Amino acid sequence: MELQKDDSVLVKDYINGNEKSLEILINRHNQRISSFIYSKVLDRDVTEDIFQDTFIKVIRTLKKGSYSEEGKFLPWVMRIAHNLVIDHFRRNKRMPKFEGNEDFNIFSVIGDDKLNVEKQLIKDQIDSDLNKLIDELPEDQKEVLLMRIYKDMSFKEISENTGVSINTALGRMRYALINLRKIIEKNNIVLTN
Amino acid sequence: MEKIYSDNQNKCKLAAASQETVNLLMSYSKSLQIIEYDNIQFENNLN
Numbered sequence: 001m002e003l004q005k006d007d008s009v010l011v012k013d014y015i016n017g018n019e020k021s022l023e024i025l026i027n028r029h030n031q032r033i034s035s036f037i038y039s040k041v042l043d044r045d046v047t048e049d050i051f052q053d054t055f056i057k058v059i060r061t062l063k064k065g066s067y068s069e070e071g072k073f074l075p076w077v078m079r080i081a082h083n084l085v086i087d088h089f090r091r092n093k094r095m096p097k098f099e100g101n102e103d104f105n106i107f108s109v110i111g112d113d114k115l116n117v118e119k120q121l122i123k124d125q126i127d128s129d130l131n132k133l134i135d136e137l138p139e140d141q142k143e144v145l146l147m148r149i150y151k152d153m154s155f156k157e158i159s160e161n162t163g164v165s166i167n168t169a170l171g172r173m174r175y176a177l178i179n180l181r182k183i184i185e186k187n188n189i190v191l192t193n
Numbered sequence: 194m195e196k197i198y199s200d201n202q203n204k205c206k207l208a209a210a211s212q213e214t215v216n217l218l219m220s221y222s223k224s225l226q227i228i229e230y231d232n233i234q235f236e237n238n239l240n
Binding site for chain 1: 209210215218222223226
């Protein structure tokens, strides 16, 4: 059975370039450090993040040669983790993170009003079908319909642009809609989402 | 019958960082090089 190397020996080995020593150190103290962090933050993901940041600090300090073997390795790492936990709470105090519970879910109030992929596909299909139907209309009716629906122009503006009276423009719009309905009914086209 | 009064029973569970995190730390360690020039230390991350 292989003798377990002391932490201080592993630290020295690591400083001398033996990367494997660091892995042993991490695995040896993983549960203790993680459990300590978890007991404070009570969140698995945050625990992982703080554990990771702790060892990034450890690695940088060891590689820079700033570590002095005054105390023991584990209490030193625990101190770093403890400071990072405090940093985490300070940051959270400035920018609190809201998490829902079983009774209340924030996403039931804040919704994403965008269509989902399926509904977007259906909408695109309907838009494209409608464009084809509008193309079937007589030119004068099509012109009025496009100005009114797509360009959001008033009938007064349409009459000025096309050089016809408002009543004619209204009439053309009416016939355009009647004709569209006729084509839709005749061909049994479904235009609903 | 057992009665647990703790609000957060999960609090007592042991936690451990995942193997993924350990691997990331090992990769970070391998990629990090400290270069000293004129008493100034430079961190080099070679990916």
